[in-house]
Amino acid sequence: MTSVQSIPSPMLSPAEQRKVYGLLPTSVVAISGVTAESTPTGFIVGTFQSLSLEPALVTFSIAKTSSTWPILRSQGRFTANVLSNRQLDVCKALGRKGEEKFKGLDFDQTAFGTPHLRNAVAWIDCTVLSEVVAGDHFMIVGSVNAMKVGSGDALIFSGGRFGDCNLWDPTEQQASATCEPSLLNRISDAWSRAWGEGDTGAFEALVAPDYVRHSKQGEMVRLPEMLLQIQESHAAFSDFKVEILHATEEEGLISLHWRTIAKHTGVFMDVPPTQRNVTVHGASFIRHRNGRITEEWVVWDPRELLSSMHIWHLGNHKVA
Ligand SMILES: Cc1cc2nc3c(=O)[nH]c(=O)nc-3n(C[C@H](O)[C@H](O)[C@H](O)COP(=O)(O)O)c2cc1C
Numbered sequence: 001m002t003s004v005q006s007i008p009s010p011m012l013s014p015a016e017q018r019k020v021y022g023l024l025p026t027s028v029v030a031i032s033g034v035t036a037e038s039t040p041t042g043f044i045v046g047t048f049q050s051l052s053l054e055p056a057l058v059t060f061s062i063a064k065t066s067s068t069w070p071i072l073r074s075q076g077r078f079t080a081n082v083l084s085n086r087q088l089d090v091c092k093a094l095g096r097k098g099e100e101k102f103k104g105l106d107f108d109q110t111a112f113g114t115p116h117l118r119n120a121v122a123w124i125d126c127t128v129l130s131e132v133v134a135g136d137h138f139m140i141v142g143s144v145n146a147m148k149v150g151s152g153d154a155l156i157f158s159g160g161r162f163g164d165c166n167l168w169d170p171t172e173q174q175a176s177a178t179c180e181p182s183l184l185n186r187i188s189d190a191w192s193r194a195w196g197e198g199d200t201g202a203f204e205a206l207v208a209p210d211y212v213r214h215s216k217q218g219e220m221v222r223l224p225e226m227l228l229q230i231q232e233s234h235a236a237f238s239d240f241k242v243e244i245l246h247a248t249e250e251e252g253l254i255s256l257h258w259r260t261i262a263k264h265t266g267v268f269m270d271v272p273p274t275q276r277n278v279t280v281h282g283a284s285f286i287r288h289r290n291g292r293i294t295e296e297w298v299v300w301d302p303r304e305l306l307s308s309m310h311i312w313h314l315g316n317h318k319v320a
Contacts, residue, residue: 196242
């Protein structure tokens with residue numbers, strides 16, 4: 001292990017530095033390996049990078065306070081799992097201290113000896129080549145043994161928020177590549193992922209601090225209550241699927257016409273589980289400002305839900 005000489009720096013607090021470095025978007029990479037007893041473990045870094053192509057070398061920095069790095073170092077190998085925008089749960093599990101960090105995570109054990117987290121966008125198997133003590137961090141250099149590409153889009157961390165990369169279409173002129181069309185896609189995608197899969201990371205990243213959600217009944221909720229509503233819906237229904245039937249934008253107002261199909265397996269609206277397959281249609285109207293969702297109005301007809309639970313007969317009523 002080598003050490004870089006520390007040069008006296010001006011009086012910059014860690015908080016000030018974090019604020020500035022937070023402006024740099026980073027990838028979110030799970031460094032995984034095993035303990036001496038072959039138990040999988042790991043941690044998250046935003047500092048993973050390619051360092052050299054010939055020979056193939058990579059680098060990342062890890063705080064000296066990390067309790068997991070000494071374990072992986074002693075095994076001499078690790079895998080860099082490049083997390084996808086659908087793996088916020090993995091990031092949360094490995095980006096904290098604690099025992100059994102891999103509990104509940106899906107992974108494959110490899111011949112290389114390190115776990116590969118399922119659904120990552122890439123896996124890079126490395127041997128620890130060298131390590132530099134740099135201030136309060138260790139800078140690790142890894143020699144790449146093998147790499148494999150998965151699918152999906154990489155998870156991005158920027159300014160304290162998670163999201164994914166919104167790349168310009170190369171066929172469009174840069175000047176005309178405004179945020180508007182892609183923002184519609186991003187909002188509609190994040191919305192359906194939040195309601196359909198309970199994966200609220202991308203939606204949370206798109207919401208403005210003053211976000212308000214209005215219901216037809218005049219109820220107004222903020223983000224935490226909205227997230228609770230998603231949880232409650234998923235607790236009461238299994239096989240929850242949300243389909244966006246139509247997504248349009250006019251004069252800054254996004255309209256999402258959606259259909260939800262699920263199985264009623266828990267209490268909802270005071271109705272005990274009927275085990276019926278239910279369908280609900282509805283629409284959400286979303287306002288945004290500076291690329292962030294500020295307000296949302298949602299309409300859906302509870303009669304349609306009660307009808308598919310066989311509790312209410314629609315008769316001649318037709319639900320739109
Ligand atoms: C998005 C994100 C990026 C992170 N990047 C780094 C990093 O580059 N270096 C680091 O030391 N810690 C980083 N962390 C924090 C570590 O993942 C966390 O401190 C580590 O899991 C601590 O656990 P350990 O003591 O088991 O190693 C990051 C966390 C998150 C959520």
